[in-house]
Amino acid sequence: MCTLVKTKxxxxxxDAGVALGPRFRLMPHPFEYRARDExxxxxxxxxxxxxxxxxxxxxxxHHTPNFADPVWLGSSPESLERIYxxxxxxxxxxxRKINTAQRRRGWMFKQTxxxxxxxxxxxxxxxxxxxxxxVRFPQHVPHGEADSGLGWVLPCIVERSKEKLVFAPDxxxxxxxxxxxxxxxxxxxxxxxxxxxxxxxxxxxxxxxLQTALRNLQRLAESIETVVIDHHLLRDAxxxxxxxxxxxxxxxxxxxxxxxxxxxxxxxxxxECQRQQLYEKDKPSAEFANWTRLPExxxxxxxxxxxxx
Numbered sequence: 055m056c057t058l059v060k061t062k063x064x065x066x067x068x069d070a071g072v073a074l075g076p077r078f079r080l081m082p083h084p085f086e087y088r089a090r091d092e093x094x095x096x097x098x099x100x101x102x103x104x105x106x107x108x109x110x111x112x113x114x115x116h117h118t119p120n121f122a123d124p125v126w127l128g129s130s131p132e133s134l135e136r137i138y139x140x141x142x143x144x145x146x147x148x149x150r151k152i153n154t155a156q157r158r159r160g161w162m163f164k165q166t167x168x169x170x171x172x173x174x175x176x177x178x179x180x181x182x183x184x185x186x187x188x189v190r191f192p193q194h195v196p197h198g199e200a201d202s203g204l205g206w207v208l209p210c211i212v213e214r215s216k217e218k219l220v221f222a223p224d225x226x227x228x229x230x231x232x233x234x235x236x237x238x239x240x241x242x243x244x245x246x247x248x249x250x251x252x253x254x255x256x257x258x259x260x261x262x263x264l265q266t267a268l269r270n271l272q273r274l275a276e277s278i279e280t281v282v283i284d285h286h287l288l289r290d291a292x293x294x295x296x297x298x299x300x301x302x303x304x305x306x307x308x309x310x311x312x313x314x315x316x317x318x319x320x321x322x323x324x325x326e327c328q329r330q331q332l333y334e335k336d337k338p339s340a341e342f343a344n345w346t347r348l349p350e351x352x353x354x355x356x357x358x359x360x361x362x363x
Contacts, residue, residue, distance in 0.1 A: 055116070055223045055285050055314075056093075057246060058100045061214045063185030067104035068210055068221050070097050070137050073115035073127050075326070077289075081346040083332040084339075084360050086325045087128075094128045101137040106189060108177070109145040110223050111197065111207040112156035112163065117145075119159065120166040124357040125350075131166075139170040144189065146208040147176035151194045153205040178208060187214040192240075195233040198226035198251075199263065211240060218242040226250045226286060227267030234270045237278075244280045246314070249287025252296055253327065268299060275304035275311055284314040291327040 057068045072093045074082040082090075097118075101107065109117045114127055118137050122130045145167075146152070148160025168174035175182075181190040190211040197204035210221045220242040227250045228234050237245060250267035251259060274281055281304065287293045297311060304311045315322040325332065338346075341359040348356065 055221075055246070055248060056097050056100075057221060057314075058104065059212050059219060059221075060103075061184075061187040061212065063187040063214065064106060064189070065104045066106040066108065066189060066210075066212055067097075067100055067137075067141075068108050069110050069116040069223055070101060070107050071114060071116045071118050071127075072097060075126065077326055078330050080329050080333060081358075083325065083329055083336070084342055084358070085332055085336065086329070087358050087360055089323070089325055090128050094133060098133060098136045101141070105142060105184070106182075107138055107141045107143050108189075108210050109143070109163075109208075110210065110221075111146050111205060112148065112152070112159040113197075113224070114159070116223060117163060119163055123354065125353050134166065135170055138167045140172050142182075143167055143171045143174045144177040144180075144182065144191070144210075145174065146194075146206075147178045150178065151206040153203060156205050187212065192236060195222070195225055195228070195236065196230050197224050198229060200230050209236070211242070219244045219246070222247045223285065224248045227263075228270050229263055229266045234273060237274060242278060244282065245274060245278045246282040246284070247274070248285040249283040249293070249297075251286040251289065252292065253286075253290040268296070271297070271300045272303040275300045275309055276307050278309065280310045280312065280317075282312050282314055282317050288313060288322060288324050289326050291324070293324070293327075 055069050056071060059066045072090055074086055074090050118129050118134050120131050120134045148157055148164055164174060177191040179191060181188060191208050194206040194208060197207050207224045212219045220237060220240050222237060225233050225248055250264055252264060255264060301311045313322045339361055345358050
């Protein structure tokens, strides 16, 4: 969900991370590895112009950690330095409203990043002024359901004059009434939100979860001019059909529902939910297939061999 926001006063890079994940008992396809590497290059390029870099929470797709991981993240100490060095880092406090795994990641990240950054600030509940632009962090909200065990995330609000953007990653809908109330109360012109993980239906999330998310997204579509829904939702091949009632609610109000790609006037390239088909239609090389069978400890120090596209 990494997003670059520019005003006349300041450039802010939100959640500077990218990651792949396991699906269908298959490692990511070479196309996915290329897309990940290209995304990381775009993030590093965007960081050149950014004065501020934010972190909503310490899942590895929302920040860049200080270790090399060729398997899932494409991260490295060098990438961390290119993104955070000399920046004002406005980050979620790693000691409060956080689960054990993220507390550990947050502490490790802070030890490195605060040595590189111009300033490292725990942003929870704080507001920062850059000229006429305000960058504000309201209350924590749950990562999905209130008792999910996935912890909490810190939304970010960027406001200048009468224009306001709200960035609400990983709220998975939202499904929590307090999160919905917070987003509606802000009355933003643009909301960028992490949609529900419909691909986990019947496995980790139930029908009631998804129906609640759908109803709440309809409420947001009725009230907010532009709603960008992305992230977990687009791991499901049926994401567009799922949003049909939300688009209908938006159209009645003369509002817009978009994916992040559509906001940039490009077509969504949803590789993860197509992984099985990619393996069938574009069979990877023997070298790549051999790499996928390596033990985890060898994969962790060996980048996947990718053919020249």
